[in-house]
Amino acid sequence: MSDRYARQSLFKPIGESGQQKIGEKHVLLVGCGALGSANAEGLVRAGIGKLTIIDRDYVELTNLQRQQLFTEQDYLNQIPKAIAAKARLHDINSNVIIHAHVIDATYTSLEPLLKDVDLLIDATDNFDTRFIINDLMQKHKIPWVFGSCVGSTGMSYTILPNETPCLQCILDATPISGATCDSVGIIYPTVQMVVAHQQAEALKLLVEDDNALRTKLVTFDLWNNFYHTMNMDRSKKKSCPSCGDNPIYTYLDYEHQPKTEVLCGRNTVQIRNKRRVSLEELANRLLTVGTVKKNDFLVSVEYDSYRVVFFQDGRTLIHGTNSIDTAKKIYYQLTG
Known part of the structure; x- marks a missing residue:
């Protein structure tokens, strides 16, 4: 031993x-x-x-x-x-x-x-x-x-x-x-x-x-x-x-598993999408939107008063709101 x-x-x-x-x-x-x-x-x-x-x-x-x-x-x-x-x-x-x-x-x-x-x-x-x-x-x-x-x-x-x-x-x-x-x-x-x-x-x-x-x-x-x-x-x-x-x-x-959820107490909404994303492609596209940070696992962008973080597995965190409707609007504005 x-x-x-x-x-x-x-x-x-x-x-x-x-x-x-x-x-x-x-x-x-x-x-x-x-x-x-x-x-x-x-x-x-x-x-x-x-x-x-x-x-x-x-x-x-x-x-x-x-x-x-x-x-x-x-x-x-x-x-x-x-x-x-x-x-x-x-x-x-x-x-x-x-x-x-x-x-x-x-x-x-x-x-x-x-x-x-x-x-x-x-x-x-x-x-x-x-x-x-x-x-x-x-x-x-x-x-x-x-x-x-x-x-x-x-x-x-x-x-x-x-x-x-x-x-x-x-x-x-x-x-x-x-x-x-x-x-x-x-x-x-x-x-x-x-x-x-x-x-x-x-x-x-x-x-x-x-x-x-x-x-x-x-x-x-x-x-x-x-x-x-x-x-x-x-x-x-x-x-x-x-x-x-x-x-x-x-x-x-x-049907009992959340797809879009407010993260309790964090002023953040998570959106889950089954489609995996190309972080490289996404980072390049977001350069015209705001300040972008990227590593091997995620891409984040400062957009208006929000910080939006995209993960490779298809999840997105929208920091700065507790409104699912607002979060979805921001998400689609950035991703189409």
């Missing part, structure tokens, strides 16, 4: 056999913001065999306060988070196989990546995506660790298909605040607390110590000194459309 993981292997619940198991496992990380970047670093330092990262966004200045893998240069160059994370993680542990995807997490984009995944970690920032994850994990019988944080509050729960209540069951039984980091802010320790719970559960699952898994929903408020665990066993429902006796996986239906 490599000396690199000696201190982790000395921990009896892991040991050398557990460390070997960690090195053979594949984790899918959905989202590479605050929770995602911290989870990714923890997994890579722990010696995970393979890590796949999915994130649709690029590094912005406000990310640097809490998203630990990114630098000012990543922000200046508008590097996609998944790509910036992969570069930094490779510097931390070059033995880990890391795949980075600059895509939106949808049913059609996620399902092809699940073939040999042992565990999924939720690091998303919206429940639309989480419900898709929830249905997919139930369908493919893959365990996943839910995590959420805002302000000084956070929560985490480990979901095991066929055993525990799923996310749909939990949310039907537990009121969830609609606050976001963009509307009420967040402090860095909140992120670390959620990640600590997610990482501990991830390690238990990776070394296959299921008896040690936390079976309760954890909620906390660091600023107001509150910590609570809640038994969710009774929330599991036989009629649940995701984990019940006759699942129908509602959120995997095309």
Whole structure:
């Protein structure tokens, strides 16, 4: 066993056999913001065999306060988070196989990546995506660790298909605040607390110590000194459309997947188009419109009072409006 993981292997619940198991496992990380970047670093330092990262966004200045893998240069160059994370993680542990995807997490984009995944970690920032994850994990019988944080509050729960209540069951039984980091802010320790719970559960699952898994929903408020665990066993429902006796996986239906959406609290609209774009051609065409920035993954242009960002997978972010109608108008003005 490599000396690199000696201190982790000395921990009896892991040991050398557990460390070997960690090195053979594949984790899918959905989202590479605050929770995602911290989870990714923890997994890579722990010696995970393979890590796949999915994130649709690029590094912005406000990310640097809490998203630990990114630098000012990543922000200046508008590097996609998944790509910036992969570069930094490779510097931390070059033995880990890391795949980075600059895509939106949808049913059609996620399902092809699940073939040999042992565990999924939720690091998303919206429940639309989480419900898709929830249905997919139930369908493919893959365990996943839910995590959420805002302000000084956070929560985490480990979901095991066929055993525990799923996310749909939990949310039907537990009121969830609609606050976001963009509307009420967040402090860095909140992120670390959620990640600590997610990482501990991830390690238990990776070394296959299921008896040690936390079976309760954890909620906390660091600023107001509150910590609570809640038994969710009774929330599991036989009629649940995701984990019940006759699942129908509602959120995997095309009509339930957003094509155009307002990104909560960000004064931004995302438009999703199945048609991939030529960034080179688009950048040249937009030079007559406004100031253009381009890298291998996206093209952005300053247009009137808006910043419009085009991704290679066909997604477009229109910053500066919460109006879908306005965003569509701008999109068609620039793309025809």
